[in-house]
Amino acid sequence: MNVCEYKPGLEGIPAARSRISYVDGQQGLLEYRGIRIEELAAQSSFLETAYLLIWGQLPSKAELENFETEVRYHRRIKYRIRDMMKCFPESGHPMDALQASAAALGLFYSRRALDNPEYIREAVVRILAKIPTMVAAFQLMRQGNDPVQPRDDLDYSSNFLYMLTEREPDPFAAQVFDVCLTLHAEHTMNASTFSAMVTASTLTDPYAVMASAVGTLAGPLHGGANEEVIGMLDEIGSVDNVRPFVEDAIANKRKIMGFGHRVYKVKDPRATILQELAEQLFQKNGSDHYYSIAVELEKVVEEKLGYKGIYANVDFYSGLVYRYLGIPTDLFTPIFAIARVAGWLAHWKEQLTVNRIFRPTQEYVGEHGHSYVPIEKR
Ligand code: ACO
Numbered sequence: 001m002n003v004c005e006y007k008p009g010l011e012g013i014p015a016a017r018s019r020i021s022y023v024d025g026q027q028g029l030l031e032y033r034g035i036r037i038e039e040l041a042a043q044s045s046f047l048e049t050a051y052l053l054i055w056g057q058l059p060s061k062a063e064l065e066n067f068e069t070e071v072r073y074h075r076r077i078k079y080r081i082r083d084m085m086k087c088f089p090e091s092g093h094p095m096d097a098l099q100a101s102a103a104a105l106g107l108f109y110s111r112r113a114l115d116n117p118e119y120i121r122e123a124v125v126r127i128l129a130k131i132p133t134m135v136a137a138f139q140l141m142r143q144g145n146d147p148v149q150p151r152d153d154l155d156y157s158s159n160f161l162y163m164l165t166e167r168e169p170d171p172f173a174a175q176v177f178d179v180c181l182t183l184h185a186e187h188t189m190n191a192s193t194f195s196a197m198v199t200a201s202t203l204t205d206p207y208a209v210m211a212s213a214v215g216t217l218a219g220p221l222h223g224g225a226n227e228e229v230i231g232m233l234d235e236i237g238s239v240d241n242v243r244p245f246v247e248d249a250i251a252n253k254r255k256i257m258g259f260g261h262r263v264y265k266v267k268d269p270r271a272t273i274l275q276e277l278a279e280q281l282f283q284k285n286g287s288d289h290y291y292s293i294a295v296e297l298e299k300v301v302e303e304k305l306g307y308k309g310i311y312a313n314v315d316f317y318s319g320l321v322y323r324y325l326g327i328p329t330d331l332f333t334p335i336f337a338i339a340r341v342a343g344w345l346a347h348w349k350e351q352l353t354v355n356r357i358f359r360p361t362q363e364y365v366g367e368h369g370h371s372y373v374p375i376e377k378r
Pocket residue numbers: 221222223225253254255256257258259260261262263305308310313314315
């Protein structure tokens with residue numbers, strides 16, 4: 001057996017062969033199943049993109065209609081799940097609530113038939129349908145309100161925004177939100193996807209796979225940067241403060257949130273798309289003070305750090321859009337999860353076709369040959 005060099009964080013070590021998505025960080029290219037993200041953002045919907053990621057090809061008109069209908073039909077959550085969520089502390093983080101609720105789905109749909117395509121489809125539909133309902137339900141319940149039932153006449157994104165705010169959203173805002181979901185749906189191998197795949201490789205149920213991935217996404221090194229962008233823009237406060245803020249951050253080696261990426265060394269293509277959408281949204285519905293600060297910040301960061309390959313990433317503009325839509329900051333990461341469920345499900349399904357349980361090794365660097373010392377002699 002080859003002995004490989006130990007790499008902390010498994011950096012650069014392939015953990016799978018995948019056909020789901022592709023990133024070229026030098027050219028700023030992202031493809032889902034070979035289709036560029038720009039085309040999907042402009043022409044597809046989140047649910048169609050989820051279908052593409054999970055089943056490997058674009059659906060026909062009838063296939064898409066059936067899929068949308070199935071997802072619509074499964075949006076409700078059982079009253080026992082709602083009752084369980086009512087007992088969650090209102091001060092708890094919505095990502096923790098989501099992780100617990102996703103795991104609880106396994107209690108209700110425990111039949112495990114991973115070699116049955118019907119079971120796989122049912123699980124995919126249930127998870128895509130119920131995760132947004134659970135995020136919205138926790139938001140209303142932590143404010144002391146009853147959750148609202150999903151509306152069958154609304155599409156996926158409009159329904160989520162409706163369940164969150166109890167108001168029917170502006171159609172353009174819902175469309176922009178849907179594109180945000182498409183942009184976050186998948187991004188090759190990363191911590192939460194790997195976590196999903198490790199859990200999937202034990203052949204446990206898909207709800208445990210999702211709960212595991214949600215827990216991994218919750219960490220500040222992974223899903224939380226878009227929340228931090230808003231805090232940073234608050235701290236900057238005005239366009240005039242941008243340059244001194246950047247100079248101070250660089251002098252003190254402080255990271256500027258929403259910039260830089262392990263893979264992209266040019267502007268993240270998702271940030272470019274989101275910026276255009278954010279501009280259209282602000283033009284249509286009124287300008288946003290944060291956006292003026294953000295544009296100046298991007299200009300100054302490019303000027304000062306562009307030579308290191310540090311440019312805006314997807315989180316820079318997504319936080320701005322969510323904030324503008326009135327979404328509370330601590331829901332940004334759960335919304336990331338709503339989108340990324342599509343990618344996790346795609347990797348779960350792919351993993352099952354070539355499954356081998358993940359069982360890496362370790363380099364033992366401890367000691368040998370000690371004797372047990374009775375407690376009274378230590
Ligand atoms: N602001 C200022 N300097 C930066 C930034 C930044 N946002 N990102 C990287 N740098 C600098 C580092 O200080 C370092 O400089 P040095 O070589 O002079 O010491 C150099 O660029 C390399 O930085 P690393 O942290 O080693 O780069 P890495 O590829 O590991 O980091 C990361 C990528 C973690 C995303 C980093 O850029 C970062 O922390 N950005 C801010 C947080 C953020 O926006 N995260 C969201 C990423 S997108 C996503 O997860 C969906």
